[in-house]
Amino acid sequence: MKKKLIAGNWKMNGSLEANASLVRSIQGGLDAAQCHIAICVPTPYLAQVKDLIAGGNIELASQDVSAHAYGAYTGEVSAQMLREFGVRYSLVGHSERRQYHGETDATVAIKAQCALAAGITPIVCVGETLEERESGRTEDVVRRQLAAVIHANGHCISEIVVAYEPVWAIGTGRTATPEQAQQVHAVLRAQLQAATVHAERVSILYGGSMNAANAEQLLAQVDIDGGLVGGASLKAQDFLAIIHAAR
Ligand code: PEP
Numbered sequence: 001m002k003k004k005l006i007a008g009n010w011k012m013n014g015s016l017e018a019n020a021s022l023v024r025s026i027q028g029g030l031d032a033a034q035c036h037i038a039i040c041v042p043t044p045y046l047a048q049v050k051d052l053i054a055g056g057n058i059e060l061a062s063q064d065v066s067a068h069a070y071g072a073y074t075g076e077v078s079a080q081m082l083r084e085f086g087v088r089y090s091l092v093g094h095s096e097r098r099q100y101h102g103e104t105d106a107t108v109a110i111k112a113q114c115a116l117a118a119g120i121t122p123i124v125c126v127g128e129t130l131e132e133r134e135s136g137r138t139e140d141v142v143r144r145q146l147a148a149v150i151h152a153n154g155h156c157i158s159e160i161v162v163a164y165e166p167v168w169a170i171g172t173g174r175t176a177t178p179e180q181a182q183q184v185h186a187v188l189r190a191q192l193q194a195a196t197v198h199a200e201r202v203s204i205l206y207g208g209s210m211n212a213a214n215a216e217q218l219l220a221q222v223d224i225d226g227g228l229v230g231g232a233s234l235k236a237q238d239f240l241a242i243i244h245a246a247r
Contacts, residue, residue: 004035004219004246005161005203005226007061007123008233009091012042019045023052025236030057035226035246038089039233040123043077046085061089064097065120067110079118090115091228092122093145095167105145109152116156123161123205123228124149126188130168138166139187146188150195158198161205162188163228169208171230178217178224181206185223212241219246 014022019041030037040061041049050060066076082090091097092115093108103111108124115122126145128138142164150157164184166176176184185204192199206218207228218224226246232238 002225005205006035006243006246007038007040007228008239009040009228009230010234011230013234014042014045016048019048020052022236026239027056029240035243037243040091050086059088060086062087063091065090065092065111065115067107067114079114079120083118083120087120089121089123091125093125095125095127095165095170105148109148112149112160113152116159121161123163125163125165127165127167138184142184142188143191146191158196158201161203163205163207164188165207165228173209175209175214178221181218182221182223189223210242212238215242215245
């Protein structure tokens with residue numbers, strides 16, 4: 001069985017002092033590597049966190065990557081630059097980027113391509129809004145979002161990670177039931193299987209108010225290969241409980 005992946009998304013939180021304390025507390029609570037662990041940190045803290053996690057079991061991730069390789073794109077950070085700082089994974093297409101920064105399916109697909117070209121594994125986020133769920137469009141929406149990435153990345157698709165994050169569950173305290181999540185994960189799995197013979201390599205994470213209390217049941221679902229954790233990744237004890245549930 002594949003090792004699960006638990007990725008913490010700090011979003012725009014942290015400070016030099018708070019990061020050091022959080023990382024040390026997480027490291028202090030880890031026993032022998034049970035699962036893959038990553039933390040998606042704000043860009044200015046990549047160098048600090050790279051040093052803090054050196055030699056341990058936690059891997060470094062960014063929260064975004066530019067759709068451009070280099071040049072006149074003020075404020076952007078390229079995949080190659082992230083790689084220089086030891087970034088192993090990058091979120092792409094997080095719903096907050098799609099919602100507040102106008103990222104389209106096409107942009108997300110190019111970002112995934114840029115990450116892969118630099119040796120970074122993109123964690124491609126897909127998920128429906130509440131309105132889309134209530135109008136019965138969940139499967140169409142996530143399939144459309146993933147299809148764009150498959151189309152742009154061809155056989156490299158087996159090198160990505162997918163995160164199913166229902167938008168209505170992110171930061172709301174409202175979690176998809178294990179059955180609701182499993183149903184969508186099965187749809188994504190089938191889509192990957194149709195796209196590549198190596199679909200089994202692709203981890204499909206669940207994200208959306210995952211916490212210490214609900215992680216075990218979610219992670220027990222056959223097509224849930226890990227979690228993308230926002231709020232709960234900012235508290236060492238909660239994040240550790242999720243990591244321990246991912247054995
Ligand atoms: C996220 O930011 O990807 C996320 C899932 O957030 P939360 O766990 O807080 O819902």
